[in-house]
Amino acid sequence: MTGRYKAYSEYKEYNSAWFDFLPSHWQSVSLKWTSHLYSGGTPSKDNLSFWENGSIPWLNSGAVNQSLIEKPSAFITRDAFNNSSAKWIPKQSLVMALAGQGKTKGMVAQLAIDSTCNQSMAAIVPSKDISSRFLFWWLTSNYQKIRNMAGGDLRDGLNLELLGSISSPIFDRKEQQKIANFLDHETAKIDTLIAKQEKLIELIQEKRQAVISNAVTKGLNPDVPMKDSGVEWLGEVPEHWDRSRLGFECSVKARLGWKGLKADEYVPEGYIFLATPNIKGSDIDFENVNYITKQRYDESPEIMLQENDLLVTKDGSTTGTTNLVRSLPEPATVNSSIAVIRSRGNIHPEYLYYFFVSTYTQNVIKRMQGGMGVPHLFQADLRWFHILLPSNIEQKSIAKYLDIQTAKCDLIIKKATNAIQLMKERKTALILAAVTGKIDVRDWRPKGIQ
Structure with a gap:
């Protein structure tokens, strides 16, 4: 931090939790x-x-x-x-x-x-x-x-x-004000850069969502004949696509209420027990988990996870959060807030994942839970849920296309997020350096002002 700015000529040490040394003319x-x-x-x-x-x-x-x-x-x-x-x-x-x-x-x-x-x-x-x-x-x-x-x-x-x-610190008020003016100016510049990166993230997230939603409801070929979907908020869909219900194409299972676990039943080692926080990221978190006994794991075979299972939260403020079991490092199950959706073969798992995270599906989920004090999705509602069925080959093509497009978006978002973190760290370091006198800004002037 001191590279761009000069230091004061003389310092004195302080045995203080608030600073290790200050310019010699400052007091504590x-x-x-x-x-x-x-x-x-x-x-x-x-x-x-x-x-x-x-x-x-x-x-x-x-x-x-x-x-x-x-x-x-x-x-x-x-x-x-x-x-x-x-x-x-x-x-x-x-x-x-x-x-x-x-x-x-x-x-x-x-x-x-x-x-x-x-x-x-x-x-x-x-x-x-x-x-x-x-x-x-x-x-x-x-x-x-x-x-x-x-x-x-x-x-x-x-x-x-x-x-x-x-x-x-206490020292000449004019010098205090110069430091304050410096920080007001320099942190405002950093904040502007942060805001631009945050706006970029927002735009890329919107683009990402639009690409997903368009692909799973309109397909990849803009020239195919379209037909009315028969669903008011879905509009037109490709003419050769079929429409079905989730329950016809997938099993929808969740932990029975009486089989719910309490925190005092968790064990240091055992079978992975996933909760909503574990499925909120881009990938399922199998590391920061609780564990249950074999007896508790065995009593609910219908929700013993398999690769390609779709996990959807059905309770609380995160209702509709979705993730796919792309790999399964150890035997695992889920708590009572997560539904396990398993394809019977007609739906490609990756396509089903993208269909569920699309704006269309998320809006339908919001409608399903509308008016409830505590948001909740019933298994019966999920089973009756409308889904679109391109051919299996087309489903795979859509999923592959979206893997590529979302990866591009995610890379931009990751770079912008890292840039924001670095700028925040720079801002914090700059403030601390200025208010503790590690840098001397008494002669500082905004650019263009002499």
Whole structure:
């Protein structure tokens, strides 16, 4: 990182968990001495009038995902403010999530507006000697360390005392602001590049899906005569294709409810027991699995997996997730959330896989589960499912064509994903180098500005 940028001329060592050394003219100080720290409050949700036609901005902990907060989570009334522990936080100040789901805890954002916040957030109002923007970058660079201060249990929250103990550098405010300006500019450039790669991935994924859907519903020859499929949302299909039901062409099996297993029945070694997370990738994950006893494996012979079985999740938010058993390293079975679909010979397994991941099939699955509190696919619904049947030779041709086309798309997606990861790593390293003084950006100017 220091290759493109010069270092400071002199450093001094620190025996600190927050930095090993700093430029010699910088100092280390606890956050509680440089900033006013306080938490907010939530007006009673039982009093609906507190939340109707309010004019006072109010934030919940999820607001920190905005980085720069320009819009509040809600508005509260003056009466709500007076009857709660909510407090005003001036704009330009920082807020940090003390608790929250997923990655929220420890995230920091800057306010573009005056606001209030809930009790799961801390207001960080720097003194006049501290650049809010520099402090934002400092805290951002220490996100994981700050999260770890709460302890190993992910449910544990941060508190004001812990925040106050965070060490941060202090030095001339103008120099702080130069570092902040540098990071604002350089990270914005990186973010733009990341966004372009993310857009590329999105477009390639859409193209990939379109290629699959077109091939399994229209075939590979655009000049063949077409006929009405008889299915409203499918439209026209090649005239020489047949239509059938999945249950006529395949067996559809799943673990019976009374044979469901509990976690305490898993064993260190035994027979592979696949769950939904194991089939979500491009290939089935046979490594990160649970194991069951031979007795439990033997009691459900109808779902003992074979090569070329199609696995489809039938419960929960991932309903419709599909994968194909292309190889079977060891004897395996599935949990009660996965249906096992096995061709009786008329359907090429790879063609059936692509048919199931097509937009047409995934939309039908959504219609089947519509209105349910917890999404679920019944085996009877799957058996009655319409499928298109080209000749076996044509099925193989379609599958081979899609193998080639999807591999091209997947390669582009992989390269873009790797590029994003490298850019994120560069961004993280750049922020840390700047806020700890490993690089000297006092003379930095944006290109074109002298």
